[in-house]
Amino acid sequence: MYFAAPAGEGGSFAPLLLIVLLFGVMYFMMIRPQQKRxxxxxxxxxxLGPGDEIVTIGGLHATVVEVTDDVVTVEIxxxxxxxxxxxxxxxxVKQDAAAATAxxxxxxxxxxxxxxxxxxxxxxxxxxxxxxx
Numbered sequence: 001m002y003f004a005a006p007a008g009e010g011g012s013f014a015p016l017l018l019i020v021l022l023f024g025v026m027y028f029m030m031i032r033p034q035q036k037r038x039x040x041x042x043x044x045x046x047x048l049g050p051g052d053e054i055v056t057i058g059g060l061h062a063t064v065v066e067v068t069d070d071v072v073t074v075e076i077x078x079x080x081x082x083x084x085x086x087x088x089x090x091x092x093v094k095q096d097a098a099a100a101t102a103x104x105x106x107x108x109x110x111x112x113x114x115x116x117x118x119x120x121x122x123x124x125x126x127x128x129x130x131x132x133x
Contacts, residue, residue, distance in 0.1 A: 045086045048072060051096030054089050061093070 048054070052064045054074065062074035065081055072084050 041087075044092055045089055048086070048089065048092070049096055052092050053094040055091050055093055056084060056088050057090045058088075 048064055048067050050064055050066060053061070054064060054072075055061055056074075060074075060076065062076050062082070064072055065075050066073040067086075070086050072086055072089060073081055074084060075081050
């Protein structure tokens with residue numbers, strides 16, 4: 001004697017809600033940050049120009065000489081040029097001075113007071129112990 005479940009009773013929505021929640025968490029924790037990093041890398045690679053100092057994904061430090069559609073020609077040493085695919089550029093170490101000044105203004109260097117010639121050289125050791133008196 002087996003009893004059939006009444007037709008009006010449905011399954012619980014908890015497992016379905018758990019699966020949807022799991023996909024939502026995966027999207028916000030894994031997929032979305034990866035897309036952001038990919039967009040930033042593409043923006044950096046599209047902004048490459050002659051004179052930029054770069055590092056490739058293999059760790060090679062070089063200076064950009066020429067940029068075409070998908071190939072970047074870099075100078076590894078004086079007179080030694082190599083061609084790399086644009087996605088092989090990992091990061092820009094230093095942009096060309098003209099591009100850097102156009103992108104953001106340089107910060108002013110702090111003014112450091114110079115020691116007076118008549119003053120003796122101060123002792124850098126400072127006594128910080130408290131007396132037991």
